[in-house]
Amino acid sequence: MKLLMLLVLLTTCTASPQDLSGKMFTFPLKTNNAHVRLLTSVDSLSAFTVCHRSFTDLKKDHLLFSMATLSNPNAFLTFWDATNKEMEVHIRDRTTDMAGLDYKLNMWHSICTTWDSTAQLVQLWFDGKPLVKKFTTSGTRMQGPFIIILGQEQDSHGGGFDINQSFVGMMSDVHMWDYTLSACEIHNYMDDLNFTPGNVLNWRALEFQTFDRVLVEKEQMTCQ
């Protein structure tokens, strides 16, 4: 009975949007199941920006953000390739490598990715700096339903997790917009100034479900 209650507690929490300002998700354990599913009503995208902050001491490969559609498990994925020391951005299963990042362990890193189907460009911003804009795949809209997951990498729509690609650490300030943010807006996000919150995912009104061992905790940046 106790075990059952614990399982219920660990399996799902919430439904209505929560303001996670000043909070973070803690992923304390390497598993093939612990994850957070972020819910959105948006089901079609011709462009987007995704921003998040993360903190880890993983030396191995790991994902940061995984969005799957029925036709593409890696519709959008940011993934650290530890062997080549590159951040991979996958758009519709096509991989673009971003090199030359100072991806230090045990530090918060702010990462934003923009994608635009018309220009067919993808760009990563890393700790305040824009990287090279790169060509990505065909110029059509992405069609949902989208399944967006933190903590595990999807090899199928909502599943196919691999323990060796899981995330261990903390994540915060996850936002997603259905357009590409201007440089100025991205700087405002990175510097924690005033910015328009995401209209696809909004950290200040986030609908999510946690599965297995993931905690919502206060960020440890200040002593308030």
Ligand SMILES: *[C@@H]1O[C@H](CO)[C@@H](O)[C@H](O)[C@H]1NC(C)=O
């Ligand atoms: C994960 O990596 C370990 C160590 O390299 C390996 O032994 C194991 O088979 C891998 N697990 C999976 C599911 O790939």
